[in-house]
Amino acid sequence: MNDFLCPACKKHLRVGDNIIFKVKNSKKNSALLLLSPQIGNYTSHKHPTFEIQNGESLEFYCPLCSASLISDIHKNLAHVLLLDEKGESHNVYFSQVVGEHSTFETDGESVHIEGEDAGRYTYFKIGDKFRKYF
Numbered sequence: 001m002n003d004f005l006c007p008a009c010k011k012h013l014r015v016g017d018n019i020i021f022k023v024k025n026s027k028k029n030s031a032l033l034l035l036s037p038q039i040g041n042y043t044s045h046k047h048p049t050f051e052i053q054n055g056e057s058l059e060f061y062c063p064l065c066s067a068s069l070i071s072d073i074h075k076n077l078a079h080v081l082l083l084d085e086k087g088e089s090h091n092v093y094f095s096q097v098v099g100e101h102s103t104f105e106t107d108g109e110s111v112h113i114e115g116e117d118a119g120r121y122t123y124f125k126i127g128d129k130f131r132k133y134f
């Protein structure tokens with residue numbers, strides 16, 4: 001199974017079958033949001049009192065160091081590190097927009113694209129933005 005790390009503090013965000021994030025909605029309310037560690041699986045869990053709407057842009061934060069996870073390639077994409085079973089690091093970018101399915105995973109050489117909405121972001125430049133972290 002892959003591990004997921006915060007790019008700022010390098011601590012583990014994955015616990016069991018969830019990646020744990022702190023998110024803020026457009027009303028600036030914060031909550032915990034759990035996402036699947038399987039790339040391309042867009043199942044999420046949150047407390048029912050935390051209201052989010054389709055198309056709403058959330059802000060993702062590391063629950064440990066509170067760093068913003070917004071990527072430097074697009075304001076709609078959050079960025080985390082993936083550590084695979086061989087200990088190799090990959091960059092993972094995923095949409096912060098509720099209901100939008102787009103994920104990009106790269107080891108610095110090739111880019112793996114997942115999700116039916118990924119085409120919205122293919123205009124961004126793939127190249128030296130994808131750097132190695134380890």
Ligand SMILES: [Zn+2]
Pocket residue numbers: 006007008009010011062063064065066067
């Ligand atoms: Zn962190």
